[in-house]
Amino acid sequence: GAAGLDTGSESSGTATWYYVYLVQGTPGTSAVLSTNASTPTLPAGYKYYRRIGAVMNWTDDDLQDFDMLGSGRVRTTYWNERPAEFQKALDAGVSHSAWAEVSVANFVSPKADEFYIQVSATAGASNNVRLRAKDYTPTGASGTNTTQLQVAANMAQYNVVWMNCGGTKSFEHYHDNAASRLTATIRAFRETL
Secondary structure: OOOEEOOOOOOOOOOEEEEEEEEEEOOEEEEEEEOOOOOOOOOOOEEEEEEEEEEEEOOOOOEOOEEEEOOOOEEEEEEOOOHHHHHEEEEEEOOEOOOEEEEOOOOOOOOEEEEEEEEEEEOOOOOOEEEEEHHHOOOOOOOOOOOOEEEOOOOOOOEEEEEEOOOOOEEEEEEOOOOOEEEEEEEEEEEEO
16 A cells, blocks of 8 residues: 555565555555556555656565665666675676676666676786676677776776666676686666656
């Protein structure tokens, strides 16, 4: 109902996206959470709705802490959770001589247009790690000429970049040397409502 889930009860023990809707009708203005990305079940007396964002109910049965910015159709959601507990999509991963895909679906709304990724690499300054958005690789492209971000290993700081995301909500990584390791954290996502 109003100020709660539109129907049913909280998903327990599974990562679940809830879409946030502003609702209005005879009772006034309120909000509901729904697992439906386009049409919530409206509480009695409410006639109008508009989706205003999305939140993640993590496997610990708690909504993840976030800040949402934007007042028009574009919303940017920044995660406030500790990276080690929630945001880490890849921890010391390696993929030498081939592109490997990493899903970010637990950290990026299914309706998102972009995600903000923070990466670092280890094991030698000449052992570069390359990243690219999975859905935006040119048709017929091969090798490393499709690199969007190149990370030199053993850098003191993290590298950050916004990446476009389509249906797969993922990125790919390629390591110039088998010794290099990549850590990737998803810090935010952006969607157009």
